[in-house]
Amino acid sequence: MSMDKFDIKYLSNKTGGDISLNRILNQYVPKTELSKFILEKALKGTVIYKFGDDVYSKNRIAILSGVHGNELAPQIASLHIMEKLNSLDSSKIDGIIYIIPFVSPYSSMRNSRYFDGRDLNRMASISGNISNDLVQYFKNIKVDAVGDFHSTAPNANPGVEAVFSTKKPSKLSYEIASHISENVGSKLIAYENAGNVFNGALEDELNLNGIPAVTCEVLSQNGHLNNKSLKQSLLQMNSYLDYFNMIL
Numbered sequence: 144m145s146m147d148k149f150d151i152k153y154l155s156n157k158t159g160g161d162i163s164l165n166r167i168l169n170q171y172v173p174k175t176e177l178s179k180f181i182l183e184k185a186l187k188g189t190v191i192y193k194f195g196d197d198v199y200s201k202n203r204i205a206i207l208s209g210v211h212g213n214e215l216a217p218q219i220a221s222l223h224i225m226e227k228l229n230s231l232d233s234s235k236i237d238g239i240i241y242i243i244p245f246v247s248p249y250s251s252m253r254n255s256r257y258f259d260g261r262d263l264n265r266m267a268s269i270s271g272n273i274s275n276d277l278v279q280y281f282k283n284i285k286v287d288a289v290g291d292f293h294s295t296a297p298n299a300n301p302g303v304e305a306v307f308s309t310k311k312p313s314k315l316s317y318e319i320a321s322h323i324s325e326n327v328g329s330k331l332i333a334y335e336n337a338g339n340v341f342n343g344a345l346e347d348e349l350n351l352n353g354i355p356a357v358t359c360e361v362l363s364q365n366g367h368l369n370n371k372s373l374k375q376s377l378l379q380m381n382s383y384l385d386y387f388n389m390i391l
């Protein structure tokens with residue numbers, strides 16, 4: 144199978160890592176040509192994949208996973224979503240879906256929350272790192288929404304399956320989160336204003352920059368995953384796509 148059809152772009156060449164060295168994560172990587180291709184590309188950095196055709200006035204939305212490299216369920220869920228989109232004729236995708244399955248392959252390789260000792264989900268307001276690069280990139284290409292998919296350990300914050308959102312300045316953040324919460328049963332967490340509670344979080348920075356964003360969390364021990372957390376992460380992603388009727 145040829146992978147030439149993939150319109151890919153590197154957003155960083157400093158973040159590369161060999162995902163297959165994370166044995167726990169690698170066990171769940173689909174044994175397909177596509178996943179092999181994605182892992183190969185991740186060796187050199189952060190890659191954004193694009194599915195669907197550019198049509199004016201159609202929605203363009205993004206899915207992120209692996210901002211925290213030790214939160215494994217959403218990274219595998221992204222690969223499953225990509226397998227599904229890859230199997231569809233592009234005419235079945237109503238708009239464009241951007242997917243970054245591994246925001247920081249280096250962190251994923253090391254099964255670590257941190258990149259260079261830093262939490263990438265607290266760095267989005269500071270230039271010179273992949274989190275802020277993502278915000279700038281999504282601003283430039285004017286995406287309609289970003290879903291950032293994580294997992295949370297039982298004793299951490301939020302410690303339950305949840306969707307974070309804010310009502311201002313991007314009300315759509317709250318509306319997307321409400322939809323996912325109703326659909327999947329994840330707890331709805333809605334703050335009034337972006338940027339008040341989590342300084343430098345990707346979701347907050349995106350919302351502050353006028354790009355509606357949500358953070359989805361499934362319950363899983365850090366550095367591990369199981370079929371239940373994988374299933375819930377997939378349900379959250381599908382519900383997010385469904386909010387925008389992305390798949391015909």
Ligand SMILES: [Zn+2]
Pocket residue numbers: 210211214264293294
């Ligand atoms: Zn996280």
